Amino acid sequence: MKKVKINREEQIKWYLSDFARFAERLNGGSQSTLHGTRKQAIKQFSKLGFPTTRDEDWKYTSVDSLLAERFNLSTAASNVSDSFIKPLMFEKSAENTLVFINGHYSEALSNLQLNIPGLVVSSLAAAAEKHSELVSRYLGRYADCEAQAFVALNTGFVLDGLFIYVPDNISVEQSVHVIHLADPDAGPFISHPRSLVVIGKNSELKLTESYHSKGDGSYFNNAVSEFVVDENARLDHVKIQEESEAAFHVSYTQFQQERHSVISTVNVDLGGSLVRNNLHVLLNDENCETHLMGYYMGRGRQLIDNHTFVDHAMPNCFSNELYKGILDDKAQGVFNGRILVRQDAQKTNALQSNKSLLLTDDAVVNAKPQLEIFADDVKCTHGATIGQLDEEALFYLRARGISEEMAGAMLRHAFVADVLQSVKDEDVRERLDAKIIERFTLAKKTNTNCE
Amino acid sequence: MLSIKNLEVEVAGSRILKGLNFEVKPGEVHAIMGPNGGGKSTLASVLAGREEYEVLAGSVEYNGKDLLEMAPEERARAGVFLAFQYPVEIPGVSMSNFMKTALNDAREARGEAALDAMEFFALIREKLKIVNMNEKFLSRSINQGFSGGEKKRNEVFQMAVLQPQLAILDETDSGLDIDALRIVSTGVNTLRSKDNAFVLITHYQRLLNYIVPDFVHVLVDGKIVKSGDKSLALKLEDQGYDWLTDELDAPVTI
Structure with missing residues (x-):
């Protein structure tokens, strides 16, 4: 691997100048309240800077390789043919599929036949115009822009992405599929896809997100997703990341759960050169249930890092976490599973397990369960194993x-x-x-x- | 079909087989008996292709080919089958997926078309009957949570599906109750034909009441020291192995 001298100050400047160009292109958009949020976020980003391995949270994951490259902000969806997208679709959700190319919604490639009164499934850019009240009620309220540099960076450039709003008492039978395709043909780019999914009381949604690449050029996906799962609502979520092994993928996902809600999320990582997923769940009221699952497969020199954080803030909640990794060649895996049981969260039942399979002597995994328990009547278990075939x-x-x-x-x-x-x-x-x-x-x- | 000449095998630094000679022809059933540590399971493992067994000398020919040069999967595809003494549990691999992959890999190797789902299940159902198992068994993971008897029946089931030419049963009867023993034996007897052959490795004459062998061999200290017909098994049951080892230790008179 080539050694490049990383100048972090220069990099931050680069992103700030990127932001200036981005703001110019927004024209009228730069007067909106949303733009106020952007400006604040980018200011926060410049204050935070990029994390280093001296940060406890980034101890095993250096972003130097990411900073060694200079990415241009993607400005529009490139031309990708329908025949390329078709095989990525799923038969049963083909009529409820949103396609994003380099972070931008492609109406031509998407197919949205869902027709339920009150239900909104659209691009975030379109929703910001048509449903601006809804968007501003939720957007940016959950993901941590204060402490997380990549969230701040994403928020600074927030423009397009996924928006789903399921009103109360609606069970959406059909699965929704979101395809994120990266096409770095025109050179290394950065995109900041943003997802906002709100599921109303007693409602239900099944969502699959998949990330793919066309070709094997380098690019950087800096995704942020916010999920709000209201009282007695259910979410079935799957995220599949199978990007090229030259891709950089950083994601922050925040789930906010209210009383009696149930979420199941399965996170699959197969691609990427440097992958860092931060998955945070806030169990914000009683009797919530969370199933947090994932597997990752690394080869070559891939580095796949999953940082999860389950925040048990209220009593009588159940969380179950299982992550498995298979690492080949010189690949590295990182798993950090933080569970916080706050003082109020009595009768919490939290399970966590992380298992890794190392196929070579050079493959590495750093696994760290991190339990912080402040309530006295709880059941928490965790385990980590490493083995061979x-x-x-x-x-x-x-x-x-x-x-x-x-x-x-x-x-x-x-x-x-x-x-x-x-x-x-x-x-x-x-x-x-x-x-x-x-x-x-x-x-x-x-x-x-x-x- | 199988011709073993002067086979010497070492495992973990100690010589277990010390010049073993053994011939099997189509249609025959051989029983190999003998005390613990004599080399019975080593023979089975060498024939199946376990890598930790090192062949020091001798040869193993199977249908005119050098068996020792073949990878375990090549041997299986050529019709060699080992019913394991201790079948391993493999959580997460269903029996149906396992059998389908094994069957179709073998068919592909023979240049035959893969079975489709319908053909596969028709075949599997027929074979399940042989070992008296129901279809639920197919969705279970390989041997996971199986009782001892079920594991052994599973071995016979796999044998029935794959229809080997040469089947080696390594103590398939050990630990079986009489009902399971009967099921396993019936399974083997159903599969017997003039074209295939069985090698039964066993400690107990009991199995041979159900599967009647053509030949009985006694393997002691890495060699076959005595061969005979089924009456030899009865004599061993009655008198143990001591008379054989005494015979061996006796000074040679010219």
Whole structure:
């Protein structure tokens, strides 16, 4: 890897000048209240600067490789043909699919047939105009702009992304699928996709987000998502990141749960050169239930870092977390699972488990459970294991005529089977199943998933 | 079909097989008996292709090919099957996925088309009957939470699906109650034909009441020291192995 002298001051200046150019292009938009939020955020970003490995939260994840590159702000969706998008869609959600290219909504490639009174599924840019009251009521209220530099940066450039508003007492039967495709053909770019999803009381939503690349050029996705799950509402969420191994992916996701709400989120990372996911859940009222699942597969020199934070603020809530990683070659994995049980959060039941499979001597995982408990009547368990592929099981499969390669793929698939089982959407689960087998049987023939 | 000549095998630094000779022809059933540590399971493992066993000398020919040169999966595809003494549990891999992959990999290797879902399940249902297991078994993970008897029946089920030419059963009868033993034996007897052969490795004559062997061999200290017909098994049951080892230790007279 080439060593580049990183000048952090220069980088911040670069992003600030980027912001100036961005603001100019907004024309009338620069007078809106939203722009006030942007200006404040970018100021906060310049104060915070980029994290370093001296920050406890970034101890194992250096952003130097990210800062060594200079990305230009993506300004519009590039031309991507329909035939490229089609295979990324799921059969059952094909009529409820939003497509974003380089962070910008593409109406031509999207297909939105959902027609439920009061339900809004649209691009954030369109919603900011048509439903400005709704957007400003929720946008930026949940993600931490004060302490998180990447959230501040995203908020500074907030323009487009996903907006879903499910009114009270609506159960959206059909799954919604959001495709984020990066096409770095025109050079390295940065995009700041922003998602805002609000699910009203007693309502229900199934959402799958997938991130893909076209080609293997470098770019930087700096995503921020806010989910508000109101009383007795349910969210089934899956995020699949299968970008090219030259991509940088940083994401902050904040879930806010109200009384009796249930969320299930499954987070899959297969691509990316440097991946950092921050997933925060605030259990803001009693009797909430949270299922936080994920698996990640790294190879080459990929670094995949999952920082999760479950904030038990109120009593009688249940959270269940399971993350699994398979690391090959010289890949690195980081898992940091923070659980905070506040003083008021009596009768909390919090489970956490992180398991890693290291396929080579050079693969590394840094796993850290971090429990902070201030209530006295709680049940919290955590565990972290690191292991290798079971040779005995491998031999058993081979002794039945299964090739060594396929047997290995089956065992890797088996390792994450319990996480896959938590994906309720069959379309999605089957594709994830197939991807694992494909990844380990078409071993390393290609570095991109979309070619 | 199988011809083993002067086979010497070492595992973890100690020599277990010390010049073993053994021939199997199509249609035959051989039983290999002998005291613990004699090399019975080592023989089974070497034939299946376990890597930790080092062949020091000798040869193993299977249908005219050098078996020792073949990878475990190549042996299986060529029709060699080992019913494991201790089948491993593999959570997360369902029996149906396992069998489908194994079956279709073997078919592909033989240049045959893969079975579609309908054909596969028709075949599987028929084979499940042989071992008296129901279809629920297919959605379970391989051997996970299976009782001892179920694990052994599963081995026979896999054998029935894959239809090997040469099946080696490594103490498949150990730890089985009489009902399970009967099911396993019936399974093996159903599969017997003039074209295939079985090698039964066992401690107990009991199994041979159900599966009647053509030949019985006694493996002691890395060599076959005595071969005979099924009556040899009865004699071993009655008298143990001591008379054999005494015979061996006796000074050679010319």
